Amino acid sequence: MLTRQRKELLLDRLHKDGQIVAKSLSEELGLSEDTIRRDLRELASEGLLQRVHGGALPASPAMGNFAQRQQISSDAKPAIARAAAAMVEPDQVIFIDGGTTAVQLARALPPDLRCTVVTHSPSVAVELVEHPNVEVILIGGRLFKHSIVAMGPSALEAIAQISTDIYFMGVCSLHPDTGISTGDFDEAGVKRAISNRAQRTVVLASPEKLDTASPYQIAPLSQVSTIIVNHDAPETLLARYRNMGIAITMA
Incomplete structure (x- = not known):
């Protein structure tokens, strides 16, 4: 699975479930937790989600000026x-x-x-x-x-x-x-x-x-x-x- 596809999947799952649990998702997709966590870090740096212990939650849109x-x-x-x-x-x-x-x-x-x-x-x-x-x-x-x-x-x-x-x-x-x-x-x-x-x-x-x-x-x-x-x-x-x-x- 390409990086772009993984990130789109992560964002779609976050939208549907309201959270991402890295361990569970890595097992489901057959990917390493390190790969999932790296994708989550990159998405967080773009302001698309908020990293938390063990996974991610939706980022607040109220972070602008x-x-x-x-x-x-x-x-x-x-x-x-x-x-x-x-x-x-x-x-x-x-x-x-x-x-x-x-x-x-x-x-x-x-x-x-x-x-x-x-x-x-x-x-x-x-x-x-x-x-x-x-x-x-x-x-x-x-x-x-x-x-x-x-x-x-x-x-x-x-x-x-x-x-x-x-x-x-x-x-x-x-x-x-x-x-x-x-x-x-x-x-x-x-x-x-x-x-x-x-x-x-x-x-x-x-x-x-x-x-x-x-x-x-x-x-x-x-x-x-x-x-x-x-x-x-x-x-x-x-x-x-x-x-x-x-x-x-x-x-």
Whole structure:
């Protein structure tokens, strides 16, 4: 079998099964595991899948820059944002993450809501300027341009001093086996720190992020209390998350 044919077969199997187990596939095809793993490494370098221990999972399409990500699931994100905004109660302290869906969430908060919003996203902070009863605490640090958020030691130090009722987390990927993950090592650490200071972590998950993986784990799914997804997300994708005791809110 030619290399191109093998890679096409691997991608087709990944699309059908949602994962590749290198050992099983090598036995099925009569190929060495080294050959399968080499093909998987090359496909991963092209951004076509995410290598994990023992095989591969679908790569998240949410790895592009901010402008590119604004075009992904553009219809789903406002609905997810409205469902998230409906969870906020008066006088709560909430943390809104960075990212395209988080900006939509800031826009969706009722104009008369009284609460405190902590964020490390300048974009989110600016959206709340016209909310007279929302106290905004903006975390500073080095600007991570991919997500337009502050990161670094000063951001982590400030985050460690604040406890929140809800953390609305944006992610690149969710998977029952690999948890919540993202494409940058430092960003994963910042998100993990924010989640550790929150009573509840609510993940904003547009459909393309479900059952995908990114290189750096933020936390296992046991850290997540609720996932907000679009109303037409297939139940076949959601069932495993429900079985883990995670509440699913359909937007």
